[in-house]
Amino acid sequence: MNILVLNCGSSSLKFQIVETDLDLIDKNADVQKAKGLIERIGSQSLVALQAAGKPPVKQATPLRDHRAALDYVVRWMISTEAGIPGIQSLADVHAVGHRVVHGAEKFTKSVLIDDDVIKGIEDCIDLAPLHNPANLKGIYAARTLLGPGVPQVAIFDTSFHSTMPETSYLYAIPYQLYRRHKIRRYGFHGTSHRYVAYRFRQLAGREREETNIITLHLGNGCSACAIKAGASFDTSMGFTPLEGLVMGTRGGDLDPSILEFLAHKEGMSMSEIDGLLNKQSGLLGLSGLTNDMRELLDEEREHQDRRSKLAVDVFCQRVRKYIGAYLAELGYVEAIVFTGGIGENSAVIRERICAGLEFLGIEIDTPVNAHMVGGREGEISKAGCKLKVFVIPTNEELLIARDTVRCVKNAPRRW
Numbered sequence: 001m002n003i004l005v006l007n008c009g010s011s012s013l014k015f016q017i018v019e020t021d022l023d024l025i026d027k028n029a030d031v032q033k034a035k036g037l038i039e040r041i042g043s044q045s046l047v048a049l050q051a052a053g054k055p056p057v058k059q060a061t062p063l064r065d066h067r068a069a070l071d072y073v074v075r076w077m078i079s080t081e082a083g084i085p086g087i088q089s090l091a092d093v094h095a096v097g098h099r100v101v102h103g104a105e106k107f108t109k110s111v112l113i114d115d116d117v118i119k120g121i122e123d124c125i126d127l128a129p130l131h132n133p134a135n136l137k138g139i140y141a142a143r144t145l146l147g148p149g150v151p152q153v154a155i156f157d158t159s160f161h162s163t164m165p166e167t168s169y170l171y172a173i174p175y176q177l178y179r180r181h182k183i184r185r186y187g188f189h190g191t192s193h194r195y196v197a198y199r200f201r202q203l204a205g206r207e208r209e210e211t212n213i214i215t216l217h218l219g220n221g222c223s224a225c226a227i228k229a230g231a232s233f234d235t236s237m238g239f240t241p242l243e244g245l246v247m248g249t250r251g252g253d254l255d256p257s258i259l260e261f262l263a264h265k266e267g268m269s270m271s272e273i274d275g276l277l278n279k280q281s282g283l284l285g286l287s288g289l290t291n292d293m294r295e296l297l298d299e300e301r302e303h304q305d306r307r308s309k310l311a312v313d314v315f316c317q318r319v320r321k322y323i324g325a326y327l328a329e330l331g332y333v334e335a336i337v338f339t340g341g342i343g344e345n346s347a348v349i350r351e352r353i354c355a356g357l358e359f360l361g362i363e364i365d366t367p368v369n370a371h372m373v374g375g376r377e378g379e380i381s382k383a384g385c386k387l388k389v390f391v392i393p394t395n396e397e398l399l400i401a402r403d404t405v406r407c408v409k410n411a412p413r414r415w
């Protein structure tokens with residue numbers, strides 16, 4: 001089946017076309033046929049499209065909304081200019097898989113979209129006011145353009161974490177607030193943590209129940225996940241993606257009293273404070289320069305910039321703090337797995353995070369670590385060390401495509 005994987009943001013649309021099916025999943029023989037990104041929807045949009053094995057096509061064109069953007073993608077996909085094998089008409093798109101950010105407690109696994117599911121996703125808007133409406137725009141657009149005959153599936157960022165026990169997901173605030181408003185920790189990046197846990201099992205030859213690992217998704221957004229017997233036991237993002245690790249522009253954990261203090265001292269409104277914590281904090285806030293880890297490392301190396309070094313040091317220490325916490329929560333951990341733009345590409349950051357953890361049995365193999373970048377996958381710790389360290393590039397789109405096939409064919413999910 002050709003699956004169109006869609007990830008819609010408030011003014012962006014990211015897509016892939018993946019050919020997969022139950023037998024291809026078994027053989028690990030899925031094929032990524034095309035990918036692309038449209039940004040700045042609503043004004044002069046930037047379009048980047050690429051069929052597998054061909055050079056990327058970039059252009060700027062006005063696209064008024066998500067429907068116009070998807071229409072553009074679909075027209076390109078079936079064009080001779082794109083030349084995607086097996087895709088000549090709309091009938092060659094067999095199903096659509098949507099990344100949906102928030103499924104709250106309602107959606108604990110991927111589901112075939114019908115009117116009830118759409119209503120359920122709408123009901124979660126309160127919890128993800130920026131993300132779920134954008135995801136819904138993608139769903140409405142795909143329905144209109146491809147017709148009701150093409151099945152659509154929702155894959156939720158939160159659902160992998162639905163296995164967290166109450167002790168992990170409850171905040172220690174009056175319990176009736178959880179009952180009344182469902183204020184609790186949900187966790188995000190679930191599809192990424194689930195994918196790397198699945199790949200780890202394949203690489204290490206483990207059964208699901210034997211998989212006790214800590215996964216670290218370090219990109220512009222960052223989260224850690226404690227995986228016990230193959231299921232999420234705890235994760236660092238909480239009610240929103242703001243909690244936990246230091247990220248590109250989000251500060252992660254902080255004392256909530258700072259909010260009132262800021263309102264008082266700086267005369268800021270709650271929405272201004274929310275903007276400050278989400279968009280002006282983290283690596284950007286600490287360095288005063290950039291949210292981009294590569295640029296910070298360059299500044300530190302080439303200009304010995306003190307604040308860039310400080311931002312990177314705080315980032316690494318926070319990750320170490322979570323590793324320590326999750327080791328204590330899980331008891332036994334076989335491996336730590338790095339993924340995400342930073343986790344997959346920065347040998348320096350991986351080395352800095354692991355520095356000083358030798359007492360836990362972690363020893364990084366420096367030459368192997370240096371080589372494990374740019375999409376490479378494997379172990380970076382020295383052979384035989386007690387706590388292994390892996391790099392596994394994430395592939396959320398693949399998991400979305402596979403879940404889509406399984407939901408359409410009503411086949412059980414095995415991992």
Ligand code: AMP
Pocket residue numbers: 218219220221248291292293294295297340341342345346
């Ligand atoms: P993502 O959100 O997963 O795309 O990750 C984006 C982050 O990965 C940005 O902070 C990038 O600077 C960072 N990144 C990508 N490549 C490298 C690299 N080679 N070294 C350090 N950071 C990198």
